[in-house]
Amino acid sequence: MLVAGIDIGTTSISVVVASAETGETLAVVTRKNDAALETDRSWEHIQDPERIFAIVEELIAECSRHWPDVTAIGVSCQMHGMLYVNREGRSVSPLYTWQDGRGDLPMKTGEDTYSLHLGKLEGHSLSSGYGLVTHYYNTLNGEVPPDAAHLCTIGDYVVMKLTGSAVPVMDPSNAAGFGMFATQALAFETKAVKRAGMDAAMLPRICEGYAAAGVTPDGKKVACAIGDNQASFIGSVPQLEHMLLVNIGTGSQISIYTEGYEEIAGLETRPFPGGGFLLVGAPLSGGKSYALLERFFKETCRSFGICIDDDDIYDRMNEMAGKALEDGAELLRFGTQFYGTRHDPLVLGHIAGLRPDNFTPGHFAAGVLGGIVDELMGYLHLLPGRLLNQIQQAAGSGNGIRKNPVMQQRLQDRLNMPLFLSGAQEEAAFGAALYAASAAGMFPDLKAAMAAMGKN
Structure with missing residues (x-):
């Protein structure tokens, strides 16, 4: 069948x-x-x-x-x-x-x-x-x-x-x-x-x-x-319990499954298909923030009369971000709330830690990726210890993770646990x-x- x-x-x-x-x-x-x-x-x-x-x-x-x-x-x-x-x-x-x-x-x-x-x-x-x-x-x-x-x-x-x-x-x-x-x-x-x-x-x-x-x-x-x-959770994790899902697509979420209803300040409790619930932290950023930087790079090149291939630009951004992580310079700290937050649409994005040696396109790319991860981790840390300690493995889903090795590395560094990528496309x-x-x-x-x- x-x-x-x-x-x-x-x-x-x-x-x-x-x-x-x-x-x-x-x-x-x-x-x-x-x-x-x-x-x-x-x-x-x-x-x-x-x-x-x-x-x-x-x-x-x-x-x-x-x-x-x-x-x-x-x-x-x-x-x-x-x-x-x-x-x-x-x-x-x-x-x-x-x-x-x-x-x-x-x-x-x-x-x-x-x-x-x-x-x-x-x-x-x-x-x-x-x-x-x-x-x-x-x-x-x-x-x-x-x-x-x-x-x-x-x-x-x-x-x-x-x-x-x-x-x-x-x-x-x-x-x-x-x-x-x-x-x-x-x-x-x-x-x-x-x-x-x-x-x-x-x-x-x-x-x-x-x-x-x-x-x-x-x-x-x-x-x-x-x-x-919920569908991404089902399609990404090997089992419902003891798993953390990090999803980055156009938006982003962190999610864990619980059989019983839980109310935790700052997190959403979403019904799960067939029964149970997902506890979800959902920023308004995610892949949209990286897309915003991609648009900035393209517009900058066009302003100087430089033609670039749209199909290659994300690969080039990822490559530059990877080199920035390797070069030893202090990383930029991006607040990726470019679209506000679910609780305050007036919150603005920001950049901190600018120095002459990290004022580069690669550090900007690495900084935005880090900012997306930082915002997600802020939601993860809202979980009470009894739930946080139950997490045995993290799974990643969405093209913002699957197609971006630098994002995978930044997530693993912050989660301090292996990141499982589903074999399912x-x-x-x-x-x-x-x-x-x-x-x-x-x-x-x-x-x-x-x-x-x-x-x-």
Whole structure:
């Protein structure tokens, strides 16, 4: 039996086909997510959901040799973002991604931002980019499409398109990323939603346990879409317990699994597909910060009339960073909060320790990589000793780690333990495939699926 996983990321989309018996990966295809829509609002980040599904279809077509034998499909997706669908299940809005900044705009009625004001109404901190923060802004500013019937994630929408469903169903791992969600109860806080003036009837139904959301026309079971953070954890670690996952892609996170609900100041408690929770520290930086430096280098070269090959620049940056680590000069200390933090969007990035001998492009590259790691380690140290001492091994996932040996070195230096890299390519897509095997009933639970399929 074969299973497939689809991962819908902010910058790329991937499909993996694997054997449910052995975990052997039979096909891996990836395509750039080119669905971004132009906008004259500097704070708005939107994508075309129909273009995203078209890319998914193109990737499935590339797996045509194996696709007829696929019996279950899992989907993981960028968390927090949302779109509107009508009663027929068609998209009637763009996808407002997790990077959308409307929640940080000041309200017309006072000094509060939309995210801050909504957080006060609910009694919990909320960040811009969260689905219900976006919807709150749209509700107050008359930007909800008139024929909108439901809110959903892009993963839920792809599941709807695959199964022909007109009504979205949402896994708790994605619902929690919308905000205004009671994590322990695994339910939206509908009273708070109504108090804020939003229509609670637009909220999707929540999946329970290992659940299939529907079936494709050719009989493949499709699992409820799960959050990409949780999917990466599933696809990256050899076991759920005693593992730390460090993920660096466009964003970044540190995550550990716990069976019971925990509340730790400064960390998010996210529902885990099928049961349990992830404790997550999630900066707003990550690969975006390194991409910002890459853009700076390119613009500098172009300003001097120098043409550079975009395909080579990251490799060159990594090479320069590696040499900077070897040359013995004091390393720069970068604060990579270029996009603020989830708790304070006004926090700024900074550089410290500049000297004549480290004022070089290589030290800047090494400094940004170190700053990304430092910010992640700040979240790790929030864990109480009883949880921190349970960690026996660290796993790394995301292209920001997999494709960057210098990042791997900096992480290992700070973690003081080996960094395990999964043999699975496209960890989130592989994790979605593992979850699909559980949701389709091929295994009694996710742990059994991981034990059987995670051998590769």
